Amino acid sequence: MPPTVIIEPSSLDFSRVLLSREEIGKFNPQRFEFQLLDGVVLMDHEARKYAGYYDAREDAWWVRGHIPGRPIMPGVVMIECAAQMASLVAHHLLDDLGFLGFSGVSDVKFRGVVTPPARFILVGQALEVKRRRVICATQGFVDGEMVYEGVITGMPI
Numbered sequence: 381m382p383p384t385v386i387i388e389p390s391s392l393d394f395s396r397v398l399l400s401r402e403e404i405g406k407f408n409p410q411r412f413e414f415q416l417l418d419g420v421v422l423m424d425h426e427a428r429k430y431a432g433y434y435d436a437r438e439d440a441w442w443v444r445g446h447i448p449g450r451p452i453m454p455g456v457v458m459i460e461c462a463a464q465m466a467s468l469v470a471h472h473l474l475d476d477l478g479f480l481g482f483s484g485v486s487d488v489k490f491r492g493v494v495t496p497p498a499r500f501i502l503v504g505q506a507l508e509v510k511r512r513r514v515i516c517a518t519q520g521f522v523d524g525e526m527v528y529e530g531v532i533t534g535m536p537i
Contacts, residue, residue, distance in 0.1 A: 382491070383529055387503040389521045392421050392431050399423075399432075399468070407471040408464050409479060413441040416461045417502075423472060428506035430469050434461045436496040443496055453494035458528045459485055462518035465502045466532040470514040473506065477536060480514060484533035492527035494520075500527075511536070 399420035410416065422431035436453050437443075443451040460482075467480040494500050504518040513535050520528035 382526060383519070385503075385526070386505050386517060386519055387422065387429055387431055389431075389501045389503065389524055392501070392503075394419075394421055394433070397421055404464075404468060407468050410464060414460070416457070417464050417468070420465075420468065422503075423469070425473065428469070428473070428509070429504070430465065430506075431501065431503045432465050432468075433502065434500045436494050436498045436500055438496045440496060451496055453496070453498075453500065455488075455490050455528070458490070458494065458500065458520055459488065459530060459532070461500060461502055462504065462516075462520065462528070462530060463532050463534065465504060466506075466514060466516040466518065466534055469504070469506055469516060470509060470534060473509045474511060474514075477511075479537050480534040481537035482532070483513075483535045486531045486533070488528075488530035490528055492522065492525055494522050494527055498522050504532075507531070 397419040420432040508515040
C-alpha cells in the first residue's frame, strides 16, 4: 500500500521557481557533480512543506556507468537529492545554522526508476526542526508516480 502523498506533484507550479540552482548554492555547499538540486518551487514555512526538483539529464555523471545502455539513477543519488532539499529547508527555518550534515536515513523504499531524461520531483515535510537535529519525510516522483520515499535526518557539523 503506497503512503499518503505529502504534496501532489500535479499541484506544483514549475513556471514559478522560488530558488534557482545558483540561489540554492548560497545555502548548500555541494558543488560540481554533487550540486544536485536544480530548483525549488515551494517553501511553505508554516506547514513545513517544500518541493523542488533535479533534472536527470542524459549527460549526468552517473549515466555512463550505472547501467550502460539502460541508465538508472542510483538510489543513493535519490537519497542525496532528498538530503540536500532537507538541508535547504533547515537553513530557511533556522538562522545561522552552518553546515547541516547528513546523519541518517530510514524507512527508504524505491518504488520505481528514474531514467534520463526525467524530472525527479522532490516533496517533503519537516517533522522535527531543532538546532541539534532536523528530520524530514521525503518523497520523489517522476511523471506523477512515486519512485522514492524516505526519512532524512541531519545535524549541524
